[in-house]
Amino acid sequence: MLSTTLLRQLTDQVQELRATVDTQLRPLSSRQLNFKPSATSWSVLECLEHLNRYSRFYNAELAKALHGQNQRYNPHEVGFTWLGRKSYDTVRPDNGQQHKTIKHMNPAGSALGPAVLQEFLEHQEQLLEVLGAAKGANLNRKAVRIEFFRLLKLRVGEALQFVVAHEQRHVQQALRAATAAQSQANAPVLVV
Template identity: 55%
Template sequence: MNTLEQLSRTVSNQKHTVIAAFVPLELSLLNHKPAPDSWSILECLEHLNRYSRYYIPALAKGIAANTGIKPQQMISYTWLGIKSLDMVRPDNGKKSKTVRHMNPNNSRLGRQTLEEFLDHQTELLQLLDKAKGANLHKKAIPVEFFRLLKLRIGEALEFVVLHQERHLQQALQIKKQLPLNEAAA
């Protein structure tokens, strides 16, 4: 299985996880914070939505501009790509400081946060399919917080998927801490 197929499978699993684990929960549980300075399940998803609002259009543009011209399916990594991926890997236990505009802490969130996340997953799956004809080696995706730096298309796709996995695991940990009598809903 190549990297794009692996990423597509991961995104499909992420979408299924949200549908199975979070959609059935009451809104009060989705907004429950285990501690005042921690995020709720919906805040984890809103954080990912904020990244998707930037990266999905950037990826769509980068893939469209680099499709059909010597498709290159191997993902090779720049120092920036390696650093970015290492930072968001789910097994990296270090907490990262979130840039202010991407931090949803204390946001008022509703079920539309779940719906938007699921819509982004559908779009991401379509982009992963389109990327099969693109040059994944091309530096075409500006980094959200410092747009002068660019990631390669393949690195950016992998970054988005790993970042999602990290915060979905965080949301699943929050779910385990929900008040027991309400979590069964």
């Protein structure tokens, strides 16, 4: 895919994620935000806290990779390495396989409040700034360390795709948790 097309597509997707969280998840009650559809699933806030933990690392890593880049790099085809393709395929929203998360990225059991939503939205603003800074940069440059094994690096373009796909995957999960919370709240109560 051409770099300009990819960046425009990713920018649109981040704006959509931000709008979804702001309009569909932010208005929920604290009880709904913390509702877990099952004992092993995450609540809305746990899904977003998981993304916040990744954003704290990847937003800074991407900004660092783009800092000082020549902003006159011509539009170019953005490719994948084997590692980049594998990473992206693992987190794609349409990949229905569940994956065990790294312990320090797992928010299960954390005491979370509405500040998680605000932090998520702030991370989206930062990501939009990173995407803006990526215009004119070489997106095929290997410069973004992988969070769980920092000796390995992804290309800038594949790291951007990984981050956005990962966010889409878990925002969809948060929306399912919200739907379950609302269904549970509307369920009839049997009084005997």
